Amino acid sequence: DSGVTQTPKHLITATGQRVTLRCSPRSGDLSVYWYQQSLDQGLQFLIQYYNGEERAKGNILERFSAQQFPDLHSELNLSSLELGDSALYFCASSVGGGYQETQYFGPGTRLLVL
């Protein structure tokens, strides 16, 4: 158990809908990362937050947004969902967010868009 929690574990929804994925980092970690994992693209970095502020952006679509709250939990919002958004979404956390730091991954949220 990495100490990172994600809810829900599974999510089934329809195209065009909007969903919110939630992540609680390990105690003491200030940085949160979101990743998308699919069979064809592998694990792709979406976005990083550090202590409430956006730190880095990866291959995140404009339909997706995220935020980190004062209690350091983070939410990833996915809107206007398409079939291709079906994937595993992972949250990871690290202490400070530096490039040399270990990231600890949560168990993931499996999203299925029908």
Next chain:
Amino acid sequence: QKEVEQDPGPLSVPEGAIVSLNCTYSNSAFQYFMWYRQYSRKGPELLMYTYSSGNKEDGRFTAQVDKSSKYISLFIRDSQPSDSATYLCAMSDSGGSNYKLTFGKGTLLTVNP
């Protein structure tokens, strides 16, 4: 050309075999190299971490980085059925404002008892 290439396998070996997993990359700015292990239906967990070139050993696992060839390897000695998982290589550059980890697609390993 993708930044990180990894043979997806699958790789199937008998228990006790030496396993070699590899990744190649194209971005010469990568300085930090990691191997993650991901069991089915779980999140990735960090196995090994190496900075720049060289070898690092941890128990049955050895990570090698050859920056001149842009090639990294993970060796597993005396492989066990519990090593059956997907192994992902990951890399990052030396910082800057756009930090991110870039992953290979992963190699699925099965160790047969």
